[in-house]
Amino acid sequence: MEIINSIIPVETYRRLRRECGLSDKTEQAATIGLKKTVHSVMVKEAAEVIGMGRLIGDGGCFCQIVDICVLPQYQGKGIGKIIMKDLTDFIQTQLPESCYISLLADGDASFLYEQFGFKDAMPQSKGMFLKR
Template sequence: MNLSLSELEVREQPPGVEEYLALRVSCGLSPRSEEGAAIGLANSYFAVTVYAEGELIGMGRIIGDGGCHMQIVDVAVRPDYQGKGIGKMIFARLVDHLNQSAPDKTYVSLIADVPADQLYRQFGFAYTQPEGQGMYLRIRP
C-alpha cells in the first residue's frame, strides 16, 4: 500500500463489531464472540480507529474505570499496513489521551506481545516483573 499517513482517516471512536472481529483475525489476535465484542466496544473508555479507503486497517482502545485503573487493549494494524508508523500513531494518541484526561496516579496496564513491547517501552511502559506477574483467565475458550 502506498498511502501516506495524511491520506488515512483517523477517528476517535470504536469500530463496528464486524470490522473489529475481522481486524483481530487478520492481525492474528485471538478471536472474540460477536456478543462479547458488542458489549466491550460499547464500553470503551476511549478508542482510535484508522481507515484507508473506507476499510478499517488499525485500532487501539482504552478500557477501565476512568480513574484508578485503565488498560490499553486491541492495538492492531492490518498486516499489509504494518511498518508504516500507523501502530505508533495509534498508540501515541491513546497515551496522549491518558496524559490529558486520567487523574494523577492512575495505573495503566497492557499485555505486550513481542516485538510490540519495544514500541510500548518508547512511551514509558515498563515490565511488571519481578514485582508482579501478569495472569489471565479465558472464559469458555
C-alpha cells in the same frame, strides 16, 4: 490516512482481530465489550479501517490498553505509533494522574510500548490471566 476516535463497529473490530492474528470474539462479546470502551482509535486508509486500539477500565483508578493491531500489509509503517500516540495523549490529558495504566505485550510489541514510557512490571508484578 484518517484518525477516528469513536466506538469501533462490531464487525470492524472482529475483522481486524481475525486478520491481525488475534483471537476472534463472538458478536455478543464484542457488542458488550465495545460499549465499555473508555477511549478508542481507528486508523482508516481510503475506505478501509486498517488499525485500531482501545483503552478499557474504570476511567479513574485503572485502565488497560488492549486491541492494538494493524493489518499485516500496513505493519512497519508507523501506524502502531499513531495508535499509541492517540491513546497516550488521551491518558495524559483526560485521566487522573494516579490512574494505573497497564497492557500485555505480545512478542516484539514491547519495543513499541517502551517508546511510550511503558516498562516491564517484573519483578515487582507478574501478569496473570484466566481463560474461560
